Amino acid sequence: MLTTALTDLWYGFGVAFEPQNLMWCFVGVLVGNMVGVLPGMGPLATISILLPLTFGIKPVGAILMLSGVFYGAQYGGAICSILLNLPCHPPHAVTCLDGFPLTKQGRGGAALGVTVISSFVGASWGITEMIFLAPVLVKVALEFGPTEICSLMLLGLLAGSTLARGSPLKGIAMTLVGLLLGIVGTDIETGTPRFTFGIPSLFDGIELVGLALGLFGIAEFMKSVNQFSDINTKYSNVSIRDLRPSREELRRSVPAMLRGTLIGSLCSLIPGTGPTIASFISYAAEKKISRTPEKFGTGMIEGVACPEASTHSSVQGDFIPTMSLGIPGDAVMALILGALLIQGIVPGPQLIKEHPDIFWGLIASFWIGNIMLVVLNVPMIGLWVKLLMIPYKYLYPSALFFVAIGVYSTNNDMFQVAETVVIGLVGYLLLLLDFHPASILLGFVLGPRFEENFRRAMLISRGDALVFVKHPISAFFLFLCVALILAQIYVRMRKPKAAADRSAPAPEFGAAGAAGVGTE
Template identity: 35%
Template sequence: MENLAAAVSQLASFEVLLAILIGTTFGTIVGALPGMGTVLALVVALPFTYSMSSIAAITLLLCIYASSVYGGSISAILINTPGTPQSAATVLDGYPMAQRGEANLALGWCTAASTFGGLFSLVILIIAAPQLARFSLRFGPAETFALILFALTCIAWVSRGSMLKGLLAGVIGLFLAMIGTDNMTGMPRFDYDIGVLSGGLALISLLIGLFALSEVFMRAAKYVPEKRESKVANVGFRLAPWREWRIRIKALVQSSLIGTLIGILPGTGATAATFVSYAEVRRTSRRSENFGKGEPDGIIASEASNNAVTGGALVPTLALGIPGDGGTAVMLGALLIHGIIPGVQLLNNSPEVLTGIFIVLAIANVLMFVVGALGAQVFTRVLRMPEPLLMGMVLVMSLVGAYTVRGNPLDVMVAVIAGVAGVFMRFLGVPMAPIVIGMALGLNFEESLRQGLMFSGGDFLSFFQQPIALVLFIITAVIIAWPIVKAFRARKK
């Protein structure tokens, strides 16, 4: 209670309140811009924090961190371009829903799910941060490998139509992740002596190309000037009625739990969490056949989990000083600059700082809902813009976004090439999400395998001797085998 009073008195200043407001608004907007994800939003704000009091600085960064993850889904739903890689899975159901003219409803699902996920993970962070942080240390390469293997089964769920094409796309994604410097040897791979390639490809420029640019190209090819859109796009923000929510509480809790748990594991990341959650919710949902056609369950699976990652990723960051993802890594750097050293000592020596962080996060998550609900009135109006104007804007924003990722012209070229490839893939009926899944998880998949083999002296069987890994392997095997068994049984009858 003393902590609470101390924390509240620290937060009750004009500077801090302003930081909360600016941080949440700025985070949401930057998150929504394709290419400018969580990390970039934090980086832009970083220099401003140098001259702020440390409590205001942390507040600003925390608010940006939490809200930028949400912002990424706005553009995913409205213009088929995930603003951040964490929102890649939101595209799958969010965009079809917007195309049905229900963008306001889609944003409602996504905003409420995001807030729920964020608050859910915060509760877990408050209750059990030290214990969970200790648990996360048991996650070695074998466990990470098993978890990513499980996440890869998601490729099967998003490969509608042809499984073979989906698997092929997944393998292409895995291969794209291998381009660049190999962390195990420090040597460049598949760079064909082109200097810039030795830094690898940026996932976000691939996302921009596959989803946004290919959409622009397709629409430009099909465009007929006189034709009016038959469907009137609903603008604004609308929450689904309670009966719709009631049947989806299970999905909400399930994906928030998955997001929090994966967030706690350092180095696995929000993108993996969204795909694991998507796979799991789809597996257990009664409405699984609607997935990919604009099913709210799909939006919930993605959005509740990626926002739940924020609280989860802060568990090891605050309790151990080990950041859970790219965003928390930047924040950790900022904390160090302000002389606050996260880790065991922070928990013991300055609990009021920690309590302050919890309060700020709670406010940020609620405020995010308000900003989202108000902002949606403006954001959704882009759908009423004349199509050439909207597509032109998407084109420009996409190319600028691809460049800002790393300040590397290569990323713009990758985006354009991916855009052209995306057009071909649409014609050939090859699903695009598997490429993204493969590329997002590829490097981690490979490194955890190689690292695990190095620890065990080349003995792969040792992977099965780790209890957590073994359980994950068994679940994965069951998921893969189940449809085959089911099909076999059906044929017997």
Template identity: 45%
Template sequence: MDLLQNLQLGLENAVTLTNLLYCFVGVTLGTLVGVLPGMGPVATVAMLLPITYSLDPSTALIMLAGIYYGSQYGGSTTAVLVNIPGEASAVVTCLDGHRMAKAGRAGAALGIAALGSFAAGCFATVLIAAFAAPLTEIAFEFGPREYFSLMVLGLVGAVVLASGSLLKAIGMIFIGILFGLVGMDVNSGALRYAFGVDELMDGIDFVALSMGIYGFSEIIRNLEANAGRETVPEPVGSVLPSWKDIRESAGAICRGTVVGSFLGILPGGGALLSSFASYTLEKKLAGDKAEPRFGEGNIRGVAGPESANNGGAQTSFIPMLTLGIPSNAVMALMIGALMLHDITPGPQVMTTNPGLFWGLIVSMWIGNVFLVILNLPLIGLWVRLLRVPYPLLYPAILIFCAIGVYSINANTFDIWMTIGFGLFGYVFAKLGCECAPLLLGFILGPMLEENFRRALLLSRGDLTTFVASPISATLLAVSVLLLAIVVFPSVRSGREQAFREDD
């Protein structure tokens, strides 16, 4: 009964004219940034953070969430039509989706991707509703030492599941933690790493950091690449898949939904890991008997990953909503949005802001319905958008970013910081460093330090307190085990191979 009452509360909060409007705006923007290569959900959410400052917290979260899971829908459009993944998780969709487009079956590929994403999104939302309350009850048992160990596990998970070099991911985590420590120490009042700059007394602005390393640096990299696009196939054809396509894809959609929904909960996992895992599973299950072969236009190579990435995108909200721990860069930005509204993320959100908590969950069902309505009939519109030259879009985006950053504190120093972080993100991307671990380190670093110090104060400086608690000891043991396993040569080479599947 409690679940039904909570869902009723969420329905009352989500089904208001304002929240429905912003849910629609969010999923539409998400689809748009998924369609436009180079504009991902992280950069878009970062750019829109200043706007959320003037919105109700529930409305802001509903819109930002819609952008995230909506981008998973849109990312498949460019992957299928022009062989460019609009979103990183759509990389594997290119393999079979674009071959289907070349064979005149672009509509079927896009239709099955939309239906698979809808099914996965609905299932993932049910999981969130079912597991949110029990996980929150468990979270109330956490003290400072348990939270410290949980955050260590979150950072370790982000390192293990980050693409590229482990050493670089660890380095980016530590850089993010250092950025998070800039400013006044809340316990002693001492200034740290401010270097005499008055504007840094309150710390580095989260919006300036996130918008710089994702918004500005992404634009710089895309302008530098200036890659030509393939011609969009004409005609696209009917986006309603045949019954034969649905029968062939049903198993892949179910498997992808389950794989994505559970992998999305992992720190650093989310949509990207889910889509790769689903494609690998489908390819192994089909074996050499697949017709057509995987990589040559098999519809299951579209249905599985597209279901998995949407399921993974939505279940990544579980640790953020219940524990206050971001599982990926977008969830870190969502926590930043909560902090802009003076809401402390964590299990207390369910009790102090139940309308916000359950309204967000119910809005995901509504958002998935909106996305099916948007993606099936409006394919023609997205095709036209794919023909807009990128150099015409980017100046407008840069101006929008600068206005957004300035509007929060009315301080030009924030704009200079954003430009600086944009150059920082560009340089580190050229060095092969992923910026998502840095953002997670920036968010979790101060909380990690605070809980570490509180735990030591309560234990009078006894470090064994972190292994005296069964929960804390288990979380630390899992962290050590994850690092130990991934260091093994066979595991490391397999991990590196998994992230090269898009070549």
């Protein structure tokens, strides 16, 4: 098995080192690093904008570029968190807790150096995990029929909904909206138009590009356009010499980054968790096992190394279920899966066999891209910080311009531009109401495949719904679905009780305490 994996990896390096693929890999990580620094952009909005560009690129180059944007953005986000106390993206919010105090102590450069090492270690483990685990998953997945695939997709939809940010009920509601949007158009089996309202332009369904650009382009920009904050660059002057951590800092960082790497790799195998949850879990675990937990938040180097390693390990590991099973772990992975489908490539058990250039070329490009990111980050930190000086009022209209051009270029149809605007306005309202639309994309991408396998399973079983319980693998996935729902109910029921215990007034302050709770 080791010999086969090394042979396939060598083939992947041959694909990744082709000039055009190497160029797209560099473009991806460069753009990703840049948008990682800029607040309000992020990999989700950027990949949405770049999605129309992939129509004119060969499949391998397109996937290498989009993937590079995803993991490249994680490097850029750490710079702002440590030097400026500005968490541009959710996974790096926890890095601010110890990163910025280190910067104020004059050790910001060392924190960045440890971040680069942690990021590379975490990413390397995630890539190695993908090399050996994905083919094993493929062998198991080849035994799956429509029943097992349907149950697995249900688990992915539930996990992506309930483990996302905010209320699980809101996440499930957004997933259901995505499922409904996914079935708009002409039914492939019966030829019946569904939810088209007599509009001929909807007979082919809603385009993934329009949905993604509306939800994560227009809506996100509308939410961020009026947010202004003064950026303190007092501590941002860091030289290359400052990036070298001391021997003591390295000694304390290595065990922390190894633990964070392990936690991130485990989280990546659970659909719906993503790098944000992985970074917070790893930070909490590191604080729990520390001999000096009270010092966390005051400038502990372990508080930087552990979550950063976890974030990058999780990001690379997210590709395992997406590529080998066709189940995206989060919204970004759903977009990348959608990009593959646009190119006519179906992710799943047959991907490694039918498109080895994409699978092994992608894995090899991860190594190349992460080395590029290390080289880009170390000498160019000053440039990335200066990018934050660009006023958002200039970024916003230029981004909208590229959104409109990208949507129109897909089919040269103005209806799709109007469709994207409507989706963007609805997405903005959802954000104002604290509904996070990322789950919509998950439901939209998985919905048609879930329906297809459900109908196929029911046809084979002659309408017997118990077939999902009779098959052991399918029954196991359904058991996990029920366990996930019960776990969420249990957590939600305990939260009000825990909050009541914390806010309960002391006996000697009776009325005053009650009044305080009421006003709070």
